[in-house]
Amino acid sequence: MRDASFEFLQKLLEAPSPSGYEQPAQRIFRAYIAPFAQVSTDVMGNVFGAIEGIGVERPRVMLVGHSDEIGFQVKYLDDNGFLYFAAIGGVDPHITPGQRVNIHGCKGVVPGVIGKKPIHLMETKERETVVKLDAQYIDIGAANRKEAETLVRVGDPVTFAVGLEKLHGDRVTSRGFDDKAGSFVVAEVLRQVAALSAKLPVDLFGVSSVQEEVGLRGGTTSSYTVNPDIGICVEVDFSTDQPDVDKKHNGEVGIGKGPILPRGANINPVLFELLADTAARENIPVQFTGIPRATGTDANVMQISRGGVATALVKIPLRYMHTPVEVLSLADLENAVRLIVATLARITDKQTFIPS
Structure with a gap:
């Protein structure tokens, strides 16, 4: 190419x-x-x-x-500054926990992570259950809702924070x-x-x-x-x-x-x-x-x-x-x-x- x-x-x-x-x-x-x-x-x-x-x-x-x-949309900011979201298109909830994401707001890109309870704190049944998307959340590092609202707002789109990378030969991933x-x-x-x-x-x-x-x-x-x-x-x-x-x-x-x-x-x-x-x-x-x-x-x-x-x-x-x-x-x-x-x-x- x-x-x-x-x-x-x-x-x-x-x-x-x-x-x-x-x-x-x-x-x-x-x-x-x-x-x-x-x-x-x-x-x-x-x-x-x-x-x-x-x-x-x-x-x-x-x-x-x-x-x-596919991607996500910010739906709700809680009092502790965590962002709850919904899927845009067909997103598999198996793969989202632990992912890095970007929130695309009017003030620019805000990096975040989709948080997850550590495996050490999970009961056996929890480990076998897929967490629904509406129960997952994004952590942008904000201390509270007021601080989060200075960076993002409800309705902002969210994407996975990855780009194009070359693999072996002519194979590429993105x-x-x-x-x-x-x-x-x-x-x-x-x-x-x-x-x-x-x-x-x-x-x-x-x-x-x-x-x-x-x-x-x-x-x-x-x-x-x-x-x-x-x-x-x-x-x-x-x-x-x-x-x-x-x-x-x-x-x-x-x-x-x-x-x-x-x-x-x-x-x-x-x-x-x-x-x-x-x-x-x-x-x-x-x-x-x-x-x-x-x-x-x-x-x-x-x-x-x-x-x-x-x-x-x-x-x-x-x-x-x-x-x-x-x-x-x-x-x-x-x-x-x-x-x-x-x-x-x-x-x-x-x-x-x-x-x-």
Whole structure:
């Protein structure tokens, strides 16, 4: 991966963006695509990058990844200065005690820790019980409520206090790959399309959407705005190459083996075949999974927007989803970009995607 792209990925991941509080990450995305796309932002906070194509009655193609990550929100400050919180998105209460966190307030970042009773003071039954999130608390070092209120206020968003780190080879770990990996791919596709020697036969709209983790909300409104003929959602998917994941649930999928192309009710069969054939032509490694229902992604709402959209998913294999230590392969990100750019060049007629 080129240095400038990796730097963008790191900035995007480390910018706080729990659902409803995405603007720090969206500012990073917006600044990155501004030199090569026409940029706009809607009232929801979705960011759009548009590149005009060439030709008569050219199809409108929407490419979307969501910028929001899971996190927390401050709900209550007690008399001793401890902060009680609720989850934004699907947070596993098993993993939160003992974590370092950042509270993002109007006066800046306030570091804190999610406290936990020492094991020495726990009864046997307590050790076997998961503490509910609403019983957990954040310690910022405040002596009392009055002191805490000078630093934070109810409603402030909270993120895990970790960023991007390199592991062995091309593997990297971070919070927020779900789905800033998708926003990253969208931005890189826009960059590469803008650099092509000839315009594509499509109007391309790259979208970094918001509030996916709390109900596909930004995907719904941005699909209505763009009104695409064809849509590709870039998401992450469960990698099944770790010891404790059953392959019968999600198929045999591994990181570093290429992006995933699902099939099922949410996927237009013609667009799926075009992606798969393009991967074979361009010698791009891909993996296949089946999703026999609507997916919990922006592809779901995009497909049924207005009169319907020919929709597909390109997914990045990910270990440890919705934890502070999500792991993926940089090569999978780059191959997703290659696949989408090559596929866009082969789209000419929106009527082609009407199933026969």
